[in-house]
Amino acid sequence: MSVAQTNRLSTGGQIDRSRTVTFTCNGRRYDGYAGDTLASALLANRVGVIGRSFKFHRPRGILSAGIEEPNALFRVDIGKMSMPVVQATMQPLVDGLVATTENVWPSVDFDLGRLLDYTHGLWPAGFYNKTFKWPNWHCYEGFVRRLAGVGRLPEGADPTEYFQHNLHCDVLVIGGGPSGLTAALAAARSRARVVLMECEPRLGGSLLFEGGEIDGRPALEWLEHAVRDLECMSSVRILKNTTAAGYYDHNVLLAVDRSHANQTDRPVERLWIIRAKQVILATGAIEQPLVFTHNDRPGILLAGAVRRYLSQYAVTVGRAVVIATNNDDAYRTAFALHDAGIEVPAVVDARPEPSPEIDAQARSRGLEVISNAVPVDTAGRRGIQEVKIAQLSPDGRPDTRAMRTVACDAMAMSGGWSPTVHLYSQAGGCLRYDSARACFVPDRCRQAVRVIGRANGNFELAHAMEESAAAGRAAAHDAGFEPAPFVAPSVRGAPAWGIRPVRHVASGPSSRQWVDFRHDVTVADIELSVRENYVSVEHLKRYTTTGMAVDQGKTSNLNALMLLAGLTDRPVPEVGTTTFRPMYSPVSMGAISANMQREFYVPLRRLPAHRWHQTHGAEFDDYGGWQRPACYPRAGESREAAIAREVRAVRNAVGFFEASPLSKIEVRGPDAAAFLNRLYVNNALTLKPGRVRYGILLNESGIIIDDGVFVCMAPDHFLIYTTSAGAQRTAVWIDRWHQCEWPEFRVVISVVTTQWAVLTLTGPRARELLQSFDSDIDFSAEAFPHMCFRSGHFADVPARVQRVSFSGELSFEVNVPAKCAADLADSLMERGAACGIEPIGIESLDILRLEKGFFHVGIDTDGTTNALDVGFGNIVAKKQEDFIGRRSLMRPNDQRPDRRQIVGLEPVNLRDRLIAAAHLVRSDRGSWRSEGYITSACFSPTLGRSIGLGLLEGGFSRKGEIVTVFNEGRLFKARVVDPSFYDPEGGRMRG
């Protein structure tokens, strides 16, 4: 059964009364209307306590009507969509919406967390840095963390779809209020591409509820025409429900679009990355609270918000509303309430008198104005019931001897307005304090940005419109467009804006006077911060947490700064402001990751014969960004058994392996050999056409960064193969050396990696299989020796073939155009059946190379391994010419005999298994220390025992020595041996 909307006025507002919307809040059903926000509907239903404060769990009500709301935070469930920490003021009301207050136990009406409030003296700012020391923090951590926070992440799959868009424009206008609309119109007339962004569902901003006349017609009518004009222009894009959250260098902004977020059938959130030539910020201003004792009681709202609820939603926040202000603007709330038939028992004004025009209007309505007075305390059980008012003495202090109590059920307070400069600050803009308006306003910024209207401290609408029109034209001009004539809309009846910067009056306990509602920071916390010498505004922020996190000090920064200034006896400009940081308002992780979720997180590459491998039962894994077959297990066969079978097939017959990801880089030109000679440790100058040479690449420090073979196809044409994982990195690295360091080399570098598929046939019967195909390449041992290259046609397709081996067996790497890979694989398997061919995966190849003792760069080498550490000393010594890393290898430290050098290892006890990453340790004066580690290890199906490679201090001179292996708490012995476990003479691969 829903509750009647007792605070809804019978007429007025811009809600659709013909469409009732039913929703639930904290277990109770309510009705609202289409066009309501969750906040306006709750107020209409007279729901006072909507949540509990962050730290003390004090009952809290709605404070504001916009994005600055610190109190009304709910988990919102709509259909399957669940979102934590949603501001009720920004949540459109939709049918079936379920709102739940989360940081309460057991309920929002009776929260045991309130005990923290009753013992608040124990929990001052930074209490967690001073307490919970014994026995240690972790004893309390769980309890404190459960108490902290304001929401829980929803469980289960997120039904919201997220998308990301890039958007370019000439002029970006942020804020769809009167200033933003005017600027957008002015800029759009010049045919510039204009994007107009508004965080709420409707354009209009304050025009939606402030009334007045523009260009001789009612504001709402002007608004309707302005919006229609903009919608008709093809160069204008309007983004509603879209909040600019981040402003970065080069006028790049990030915005979250929630225009489809509340669809029950298909919720969508969108992230916009906007690159704008010119930016206009029309972000408006945020009204600031007054700071007095018990100013956080439910029923106390910002005056502008009270006016908005009344005008836009036909909701009154109470039946007797006291106004407390230090400026003229709040009087408009008093007048609106009075005109709507709501009692206004008193207007409490901190100034000696309001502006004459305002004063006259108040008198004509018969309102009681208590001048030169401030609220000093409130009372009430579940909401405000009375307010205590004191006159200000000449020294600005309240005279508590002459206090007056006024009964009420709501209060509208106004400490003046503060320009919303968060985005401007994020853009690198500096602020200056405007003492006449008692707020910080934009000063200067290095980026192409203009600030207009209230965001620029220009609170008079008529002036703001002129400023906005000029800004729109200027922005279009600066974006390269001839500005078209545009007359600023004329505004009648602009209200006065006088203010006296009295926002806090020292009266009553400061620990009960709230500065930051979101983080439960009180005046006492700021006083403590100053006592402890955290007097820099940045220190204050971190010590007290005021203005931090998602709130970014929207309703607290200015008051905190002014209090700090007062407590440290400094002028406000000297105190300065903190830096506003992205995000201006929370952005969901889903929106940030948007187009990059799940299968789109990383673009995994596929082999040319990917489908072939699939149909032949490959088990795929991710290797260096490629989806590659790990092995090909048969039905009922384990992964280990499959790998062992594949190894045996290579040792006894022939294995087929797709090695297409190997990087292939062509270097062409008269200096190709000299260029390669500079890159490689190995000599490239002596390599003859048709020959292949293994080489390693070092960085400038002599550290091994990649390896592979290079082929001399012709004296001026070389082909480099690098490791698969290092393919892209090494190609870029080689190009960079040519472009940046050695442009004098007459070479052209072309990457052809994915043009060619590499089908490797390895095993004693590989030649026999290849010879069964039609080819103009002679595969005989005499015509095609080891480490040679031939090109021609194979099975009717162009082919480049080299005889190199990573398995220790006779091997041919057949390169064919990638599109031919799958067909050729079929042919090879078909004809290879007679030779016992098996497809093999990476795992078995890894065992094969380990049996042979071939090291794998990045696995058997680390960021300290140089060319000398892997046994390339002779090659380095013999090479006369310079190469990258050569100088570093000449340093004594690089030549130390006790460096970690590559060795073979096998367990002394054959039952022990070597494990990669296990350390090789020695006892040193009673304690163990590492002298190296096992880099690769496996159980060799060929040898029937565990083998491994490792990096061991002084390893080259320790062959035959017994070393100690430490693995997961267990010690065992291993023997240092030559790395080549299988066919050390190399007869099989050279055969």
Add this chain to the structure above:
Amino acid sequence: MADLRIHPLFGDHRALVRLRVSMSNVEAAARALDLPLEPLTTRGADPLAMWIAPDQWLLVSGTRSAAQLIADCEARLHGVLYNATDASDELACILIEGTAARALLAMGSGVDFDAARFLPGRCVRTRLAKVAVVVLAGVGERFELYVDRSVSHYLERWLERNANDPILPS
């Protein structure tokens, strides 16, 4: 997205050749082969030459083989230090056409694909959805995406998924 079509050109037998020349020979090569020198532009019809870097072009032909294109380079680039390599197997082509095509492209790349700027005949090499592509603008909101064949499945799926954003024009 009603009229949006995304489809890979599986039966694409066009020849693609990457041509890279020494930076000191760029103008000579452009003269010899009638290559575009202005960035992000194309020249010719068959072969179509796309500017993809200050020293690189992508040549596309529907009537000649890659070998013929490479031979043509060899015949006309005397004295020019260059390397022409067959890319017909390396690159796959995905076609996107429809009113939403530009907006869809903008979902994956920071390039300005505005209709007034990225006109038919323009091309750009960029990173779209994390992979390197060459985008060629055709007439009638038709775009060809040349992408490494090893990631074309990924890009195709990515485009299909993002074409579902209800904000895309129909």
